[in-house]
């Protein structure tokens with residue numbers, strides 16, 4: 001008979017890593033998280049919107065209330081198309097999207113993990129792994145090693161564990177866009193808690209009134225190659241603002257938001273990637289979770305929420321199925337269809353967000369697709385957002 005998994009090493013201390021550790025802990029399985037960066041504040045900044053399904057999954061690991069305490073709920077959503085505003089119907093009976101600073105979400109998850117006695121070690125960058133019998137040894141860049149029953153790759157879209165599982169695995173696909181976020185001094189005349197999806201002349205952007213005054217907005221801008229955060233941040237913010245003005249300057253309120261934007265309030269969030277379907281989610285004692293195995297376009301509004309769900313489902317499978325490969329196969333079976341369906345729909349919308357000449361010509365078509373999605377929320381996003389993991393139920 002297979003031995004039950006007792007000890008798990010998790011690579012990646014972003015979102016999926018700490019949530020997997022918390023869920024495993026709840027399942028009675030010891031987990032330690034190894035994060036490559038020396039501290040949690042490294043990497044991407046900006047805000048992240050957590051969908052109702054993601055919040056429900058966070059509830060299972062006891063982190064939802066801490067998120068609600070600092071997040072801004074997006075109660076209402078509207079579309080703005082060349083000066084015309086259309087209120088978007090919302091799903092009934094689900095909580096609003098919770099918009100939270102990425103750094104706050106990381107801190108909450110880390111605090112929660114630490115409170116449960118879970119160790120998160122920083123400055124531990126995985127470079128390889130070897131399997132010996134029913135154990136797996138992770139090897140880090142400094143030459144140190146750690147041995148556990150299972151190794152979880154929660155190491156994001158550029159995952160090392162994915163390549164260790166399958167050297168032929170596809171890599172992430174650059175969407176051709178860089179993401180920016182800004183806090184403009186311009187005040188849009190919208191009620192707090194209103195998120196507007198705006199279709200301008202050349203591109204698409206999103207904005208909402210900021211709690212402390214002004215307006216927060218997010219935009220994507222085409223760029224021929226995927227700059228690293230370091231490269232993108234080496235470009236002066238004034239130059240980036242000029243680039244954004246070329247795309248959005250003639251739009252209302254896009255132009256105003258940018259003209260009232262102090263350059264230091266502009267943040268470069270880096271290149272946007274999506275993961276094509278990954279053929280092998282696991283091999284032997286190695287398994288993937290979160291963006292490492294399913295990173296939808298950020299137009300899905302689901303990347304983090306799906307990562308959280310998968311983390312919990314993986315822990316549930318390891319809790320209930322002692323044979324590791326059967327547990328991994330069940331986990332994949334329970335997750336693959338859902339995440340790939342959401343990714344495929346988001347990829348369609350994504351095409352419409354690039355402000356190039358093709359997207360410009362396609363804008364009316366795109367808007368009609370978008371309208372179809374948002375005007376019948378129950379039919380389109382109901383199944384995404386009403387999804388709940390039945391933690392107490394046996395897998």
Ligand SMILES: Cc1cc2nc3c(=O)[nH]c(=O)nc-3n(C[C@H](O)[C@H](O)[C@H](O)COP(=O)(O)OP(=O)(O)OC[C@H]3O[C@@H](n4cnc5c(N)ncnc54)[C@H](O)[C@@H]3O)c2cc1C
Nearest residue numbers: 012014015016036049125126155156179290291302303304
């Ligand atoms: C600009 C932008 C906006 C977004 N907005 C939203 C949004 O509004 N809503 C939403 O749901 N999603 C959004 N997403 C997607 C969301 O950020 C991801 O889906 C989510 O972060 C996935 O979590 P993760 O833990 O799988 O990966 P990550 O958050 O990327 O974490 C991976 C971690 O692994 C670490 N790591 C990598 N390699 C190694 C290694 N070899 N050894 C050790 N550690 C390693 C990394 O340093 C990192 O900390 C957005 C993404 C971007 C880029």
